[in-house]
Amino acid sequence: MLSSNSRLWLPRAYHALTAQRKFSSKRPGLGLSETLKSVINTGAPGDNVKVTGWVRSVRMQKRIAFAEVVDGSTLRGIQIIMDDPQMASDLSTGCSVEITGKLATSPGREQSKEIQATHVSVIGKSDPESYPLQKKRHTLEFLREIGYLRPRSQTIGAVTRLRDQAEIGLHKFFHDHDFMRIHTPALTANDCEGGGETFNVVTAGTDHPETGFFGKKVNLTVSGQLHLEVFAGAFKRVYNFNQSFRAEPSQTGRHLSEFWMLEAECAFMNDLPTLVNVEEEMIRSTTQHIADTAGTDLDFFLHKNEDLGKLVQRLTNTEPYARISYTEAIDILQRADAKAKFSFKPQWGQGLQSEHERYLATTHFAGPVFVTDYPADIKSFYMLPNPDGRTVACMDLLVPGPCELLGGSLRDHAYQRLKSKVESLGFEEGSLDWYLDLRKYGSTPHGGFGMGFERYIQMITGLESVRDIIPFPRHAGRCQY
């Protein structure tokens, strides 16, 4: 550490600061209410407690009443026991409440604690006639229509907590391995991968993007890769975790117009297996982090689905994921064709169709499989050519469920070769000079990848539509709120 030296030339006022290192951010006194999770986990039977939350259900009996109160911190909330049914007379599904009472061990199997209420007060009513989120099961499609209330539903609650922990798990993995997070921009003048499916940005007063606010055409990013490569050329290992945008007109549950993407770039990376190691370990450790920290929410999805349980186990155990080359993949598919009867005949030089990817991940390997070294002609210009002259050093990770989960490659780091490619592809003159120049000054062999975050959550939860995985889904014809 250099800081012991560096403190020699510090202004005096700063010395006091560096002396009080052992500051804890969890000091009392902020005045925030306890969450139910914290009451359940740390409270002891007999404790006097005061909790707040929303009523999920009320059950009245002759001499007793029950209410389930939730606050989003746990899947199932806490049961409130009211010895006088009168106490529950103002309660209805959806209302917000403050409950005072004594904590007790629950005799029920699903709750471990309950509260014997001494005082119940309604903070905000909820008209039982019009409240859209009744106790009965709603379809996910119906819940999307009430986007402002669906976070209170059990499924969206579970997916939201799981999503939160997935993100933390990703940050943890990357920081453990000395990656720095870089905030790549949403607004970009670069459009090298988007093709026709990009959004343009204009100001209210301007119809002409070219002459508008920025003096040039500006898009919403489809990938931060090129920007990340800039920072990998200074910080060695970098990643981002941002929204990406696609004006994808498809109306299926597979695509969003705005989705979250994890991208990483590593300088000084000489071979593809190292990049595959990083990707595999990212998925293994993030999935394990979710199991460790959001186990109850994960269980909520797994207990309905034995195949999913096996997949999650497969993702986290230490056995390496399958790795095959594109050429081997074509071979497997061609041999399988007699039985599988693909609509598109697998053929070397053609892209893998969804049916092919699904066969590999779901039927043949029944688990994650990296497919590497695709033909150069069907992949992006920036990928590093292999010595065979026909393929590039790239990979896709295929998994049961969303199929294509992530894609990456080594990047061509040779200035002249990349320049010729850029010229032959007809990019706007000079528009990628900055990207090429990265290869002029201390270029290094490097590689990276991108993973769709919603697809990852889709794989772990088995949810069919990515629209139920993101808080506010945007897609063709739909931008609610």
Place this chain on the structure above:
Amino acid sequence: MLSSNSRLWLPRAYHALTAQRKFSSKRPGLGLSETLKSVINTGAPGDNVKVTGWVRSVRMQKRIAFAEVVDGSTLRGIQIIMDDPQMASDLSTGCSVEITGKLATSPGREQSKEIQATHVSVIGKSDPESYPLQKKRHTLEFLREIGYLRPRSQTIGAVTRLRDQAEIGLHKFFHDHDFMRIHTPALTANDCEGGGETFNVVTAGTDHPETGFFGKKVNLTVSGQLHLEVFAGAFKRVYNFNQSFRAEPSQTGRHLSEFWMLEAECAFMNDLPTLVNVEEEMIRSTTQHIADTAGTDLDFFLHKNEDLGKLVQRLTNTEPYARISYTEAIDILQRADAKAKFSFKPQWGQGLQSEHERYLATTHFAGPVFVTDYPADIKSFYMLPNPDGRTVACMDLLVPGPCELLGGSLRDHAYQRLKSKVESLGFEEGSLDWYLDLRKYGSTPHGGFGMGFERYIQMITGLESVRDIIPFPRHAGRCQY
């Protein structure tokens, strides 16, 4: 914890997963190179090491040569000693290298370790004639012109590492206090605060936003507050950390068209002091986290600037930040006017001008000051009216440097009152029904705030322009790459 019960109905395959909890994400074998920071911090004198990085400077003497090699993990990198000057003959500023050698304790004051090189190899050359980033000091303005190389400069390096730790500090604070991170959208149909300064989103084929891809006018978000309120109504305490967008035509170093914003919302919050506690503690603990984890980079900025050292100390010590009401602020300003000679006379009912805010933060309090309870007429419609009928329960935090760092309020949680306000303000009929309906079903007293992340970094580093704080600055007339 509910998970011990919940495991009863788990598929068998999942049992094995839950048994291997103690998985560490830092397992060996990924094949990634060590960072210089790790070599310096954990290596022992005499260790054989292999490092990679970029040459910052080369010094040739008759019988010995020196090179400083950096890789972005530390401010100063490591010194390489070459006993044979021939070894350095291919080295030039900016080239990438791999060095093998023996670690030694450095006699120099600024480095604690150095490497006695046995082998030096250049991986990517850097033409000394054309390399734009020579050793000499460059202005920050010049560095902006070479945005693809400026991350290698010492200042941008320091600010990038500090920014990374600031973000981690924020996440840590919010997770310690049971806030859940919510990914609020960049694309929104909601425009209640943006006025004319919003960007619209169109697809390449469409000139008419209203009839385009989404079937309605869609903007880039100016604030995720309303979306966060949705999730606060289910998860109690939530926050986001996203880009916000403003088509702000100003050409000063104070504004970006795309910037990062931290916003938080808390349900069941009855009074303003609790909200102020959260804000204050967020800044205190995040700043302390930076001092703890990026101390060398913080020192880089503080050692040039004694006032800044005092401010950072003030932000982290336990003494509460100053808190005054708007009415008291006007009083202070009016009494100061004779001496300060403000261009705008301070007057109750008028907004505070920049000169007023600067006087309060820099001259009068010389530190952070919360100004609370502004007149209702100059604040947003959603803020909670105070009992006096004239003011609302809100605050701004003013600080030396960027002045206005953060703004927040309690939100009006009463359906009828808020509905009348929305109607009288002439919002498009029905466009805020979802926001109003949040007050119909289990409404709670709640509040929240937003902080410009670049402004926070600006305060801590003393940098004049926010353009040097974000990796790729976007502003009027400028969208590089």
